[in-house]
Amino acid sequence: MSLDLGSDVIELLTAIVDMESVSGNEARLADEVEAALRSYDHLEVIRLGNSVVARTNAGRDSRVVIAGHLDTVPLADNLPSRIETVDIDGTPTEVMWGRGTCDMKGGVAVQLSCAAELSAPSRDVTWIFYDNEEVAEHLNGLKKVAEERPDLLAGEFAVLCEPSNAGVEGGCQGTMAVEVVTSGTASHSARAWKGHNAIHDAADVLTRLQGHTPQQIDVDGLTYREGLNAVGITGGIAGNVIPDRCTIKINYRFAPDKDRAAATAYLTDVLGDHEFTVVDFAAGARPGLDRPAAQEFLAAVGGEPQPKFGWTDVARFSAMGVPAVNFGPGDPNLAHTDNEHTPSDDVRRCRDALLRWLS
Numbered sequence: 001m002s003l004d005l006g007s008d009v010i011e012l013l014t015a016i017v018d019m020e021s022v023s024g025n026e027a028r029l030a031d032e033v034e035a036a037l038r039s040y041d042h043l044e045v046i047r048l049g050n051s052v053v054a055r056t057n058a059g060r061d062s063r064v065v066i067a068g069h070l071d072t073v074p075l076a077d078n079l080p081s082r083i084e085t086v087d088i089d090g091t092p093t094e095v096m097w098g099r100g101t102c103d104m105k106g107g108v109a110v111q112l113s114c115a116a117e118l119s120a121p122s123r124d125v126t127w128i129f130y131d132n133e134e135v136a137e138h139l140n141g142l143k144k145v146a147e148e149r150p151d152l153l154a155g156e157f158a159v160l161c162e163p164s165n166a167g168v169e170g171g172c173q174g175t176m177a178v179e180v181v182t183s184g185t186a187s188h189s190a191r192a193w194k195g196h197n198a199i200h201d202a203a204d205v206l207t208r209l210q211g212h213t214p215q216q217i218d219v220d221g222l223t224y225r226e227g228l229n230a231v232g233i234t235g236g237i238a239g240n241v242i243p244d245r246c247t248i249k250i251n252y253r254f255a256p257d258k259d260r261a262a263a264t265a266y267l268t269d270v271l272g273d274h275e276f277t278v279v280d281f282a283a284g285a286r287p288g289l290d291r292p293a294a295q296e297f298l299a300a301v302g303g304e305p306q307p308k309f310g311w312t313d314v315a316r317f318s319a320m321g322v323p324a325v326n327f328g329p330g331d332p333n334l335a336h337t338d339n340e341h342t343p344s345d346d347v348r349r350c351r352d353a354l355l356r357w358l359s
Contacts, residue, residue: 003036005116009351010083010096010344013109017081017098023071023139026050026131030070033112033129042119046152050131051141053152054115056124063124064293065153065322066354067142067313068107068161069133072100076338083344097341102330106342107161110329110351114358121358123293126152133313142313150320157293158317163330166346168301169308170222170287170325172315176252176263177280180205180271186244195242199235202246205274206230209250212270217255220289222307224255228270250276253309256284256318285315288323300357301327327353
């Protein structure tokens, strides 16, 4: 099956969705995307592993980057796709069901359709289609593009076509995972006074977290609500042994005004004397909605921009000094679910918005 980028965008989406591309198995879809894009003379096409980059070189005054990932999470008996008309809030709505319709082949179809049509865009455009977003960070195709060809991510502004209900979600939160370890002395539980219970010492950590009020912070006109929560606790080796060790796992979701040092300082203030070890960290991304390209994008898209609660690959652009937003068809709450689906109108609306912005 070859991809016809000039076909109706919903027909194109059907072809993309039905071409299974679970993480690690993107080669066939990447081949088809590359072949389809190479048939357009206005695009320079570059292949890096199973990531495909296509860009215009029309000598415009500015360049923007529009990116999306080709892979999906594993199937759940939800291919091939199907289209049905369902009732949503009393309105008959055409919906496509199937793995990847929401996360995020709807966005990929929009990208491909626009890349083919925009032979003379108002800004030069770099279109990026990358692999392995849904798995370990070191496999991420956009990360590899940034490492091997950072020039391909350069631009005034970037759009990541992750599902956002066809509205703009600016930037993204950062995330930090830490562990607090309390230490005690093991003993027989029948003679507990001979030991010291490390799990009981976790009480102060949990009390601090329970009493914490998340900050709400304005960044570039968007209000990000932070979150700080215990997400796991382990300790003890047997029912008759006083535990000498307890580990509390904590996740901190912070606004994109903070870097690693600021996030660490804030967590230190909350946890007081309890030492912690950072086991994972990913910086957030400022939306940069004050940039001219962003303002024109918002005008073309319409609606009120919202903050992105969660982390996405827009952070990779932010780390390179390129402000970025999330904008794509589909409800992000349906990503990875067995009943993943996307309204056809979302797909068409996103396509039309990008064409208005770049025409």
